[in-house]
Amino acid sequence: ELKVEQNPLFLSMQEGKNYTIYCNYSTTSDRLYWYRQDPGKSLESLFVLLSNGAVKQEGRLMASLDTKARLSTLHITAAVHDLSATYFCAVDGVTSGSRLTFGEGTQLTVNP
Amino acid sequence: NAGVTQTPKFRVLKTGQSMTLLCAQDMNHEYMYWYRQDPGMGLRLIHYSVGEGTTAKGEVPDGYNVSRLKKQNFLLGLESAAPSQTSVYFCASSYRAGFSSYEQYFGPGTRLTVT
Helix, strand or coil, X not given: CXXXXXXXXXXXXXXXXXXXXXXXXXXXXXXXXXEEECCCXXXXXXXXXCCCCCEEEECCEEEEEECCCCEXXXXXXXXXXXXXXXEXXXXXXXXCCCCCEECCCEEXXXXX | CCCEEEECCEEEECCCCCEEEEEEECCCCCEEEXXXXXXXXXXXXXXXXXXXXXXXXXXXXXXXXXECCXXXXXXXXXXXXXXXXXXXXXXXXXXXXXXXXXXXXXXXXXXEEEC
């Protein structure tokens, strides 16, 4: 059974600081997805990482994938309040077909 | 394009009542999914479909049924609602071209309360 674990689950940080969210998964996969969810809203796709060593950046967010370590990171640079949201990583394993398995989510609060 | 739409947005049911949630997508996607989201548990897959006329069980299928009679629609049914089915339900769709991803596109969600 594919398991996806995110760390931390809750993160409160000051504006201007840097931090990293970690996503570990338990089985072979070279496709990992990051989503953002604002309170009361749906999930919005942030990044799709399709191979070992993949790195993608959008604004203050950068995601990377290490398939050998079964680890993805979402790095936040110089956080701003608008980044406050819940961030989910998801994986589709080699035997999962089109199904994604989601982590529990990391609830990020950026304080002024 | 409207993307993925869900009907209704909110619903309150009494225990034992039945209802159907409708998901529609206009992106010609092959794959469609129903999830439920509960606090502290992320998203859990209820049922999914890999094409018109096909359905399969996900992680938490008990108490739910689905149908995909048309490619653009995926229906989720609750035959006899229970308080444990109080949740936010999300529909999603995806496609895969060549070796690209199964990136999923989500609908706005349906907030269901069973009393």
